[in-house]
Amino acid sequence: MKPFVDKSIPKISRVQPGSAPGIHIPPSWEVAESTVTPEEIYLDRRKFLAGLGKVGLAAFIGCTLPGWMELPRAWGQVAPDRRSAGAGQGPELNGSNPVPTAESLTSRYNNFYEFTMDKSWVHVLAQALRTEDWMIRVEGLVKKPHLLNVESLLRRMPQEERIYRLRCVETWSATIPWMGFPLRDLVNLLDPLPSARFVRFKTFLNPNWAPGQKDRFWEPWPYVEGLRLDEALNDLAFIAVGMYGHPLHPQNGAPIRLVVPWKYGFKSIKSIAAIEFTREAPTTFWQSMSPLEYDFWANVNPSVPYARWHQGMERVLGTGDTVATQPFNGYAGQVAGLYTP
Structure with a gap:
């Protein structure tokens, strides 16, 4: 399959024609990194990235991490001009930059129903998630169905940082710096057949880890989401393996997750365990649960109520705004x- 090129979307580049070499001219949709986290944390993150190959990550994160997490030491080797113009500035929110979101909020206020429906308790129960030797099953309309080892994948994928807004269907929002690589690069690596039109993502199924899967056994586990192939190949679609300069916490979707910033947050599936290329649109988890409330697309649209919420306004985490x-x-x-x- 030839790499997809969407000519309607300008190529992301740190140096534009006519500018001095090494001068970064951001696209209109980039959020300044310094607006996402306080300066001292931002600087500490840069030091962290530079030292990933020298220090054990568990000491930084305060929990036991799988051995392959030492792989993101490559983040500290990424040249400055590899950093992506990641997050959308686009239309400003009330005429100003998005309000910074503290990691203490984004790592403690989580939806991960596999573990619990209590946002404040997810980060505790999710520590049971075992991500060592994580495998992704690649199947469906693909030239070579196989098991993809995440450790091997990260060794071959250059890492970059993207700062994206996250909008939950529950009408709250956050701004998060992610580490990872474009979903387009992964799709091209997996080489789907020309007949493939959609991508189906599936997370893990293990009630021994995830009490929510055991307690609510009647729900259609495992969690499933999907994208049309051209959505998956869009520049903004992203595979995240880290955030705030370190590997993903379990509650944030370790070891590997999807980030689709123009859609409601439930589309950005966590802890991906299978990727399937299909001809027809897959039925997603929430479509199965409530087909009258949830559609396949789930694009953020302030003029249309979605699920059980009006979507015209949003509460920005940590600000009261x-x-x-x-x-x-x-x-x-x-x-x-x-x-x-």
Whole structure:
């Protein structure tokens, strides 16, 4: 399969024609990294990235990590011009930059129903998640179905940072710096057949780890999400293996997750265990649970109520502010063309 090129989306580049070499001219949708975290944490993160190959990660994160997590030492070897223009500035929220989100909130206020429906308790129960030797089953309309070892995948994928807004269907939002690589790169590596039109993602199924899967056994586990192939190949679609300069915490979707910033957060599936290429749109977890409330697309749309919430406004975590929600979460310039007849 030839690499997909969407000519309607400008190529991300740190150096634009006519500029001095090494000068970064950000695209209109980039959020300044210094607005996402306090400066002292931002600087500490840079030191962390530079030293990943020298110090054990568990000492930084305060929990036991799988052995392969030493792999992101490559993050400290990424040249400055590899850093992506990651997060959408796009239309400004109430005329200002997005409000910084502290990691203490984004790592302690989580939806991960496999473990519990209590956001404040997910980070405790999720520590049972075992990510050593994590494998992803690649299947469906693909030239070579196989088991993909995440450790091997990370060895061959250059890492970059992207700062994206996250909009939950429950009408709250956050701004998060992710580490990882474009989903497009993974799709091209897996080499789907020309007949493939959709990508189906599936997380793990293990009630021994995840009490929510055991307690609510009647729900259609494992969690399933999907994208149309051209959505998966869009520049913004991202595979994250870290955040705030360190590997993902279990509660945030370790060891590998999807980030699709123009869609409601439930589309960004955590702890991916299978990727399947299909001809027809897959039925997602929430479509199975409540087909009248959830559709396949789940694009952020402030003018249309979604699930059981009105979507015109959102609460920004950690600020007490309520701001107007933007179409496609502020990324319309990059993705609206995907949905034009």
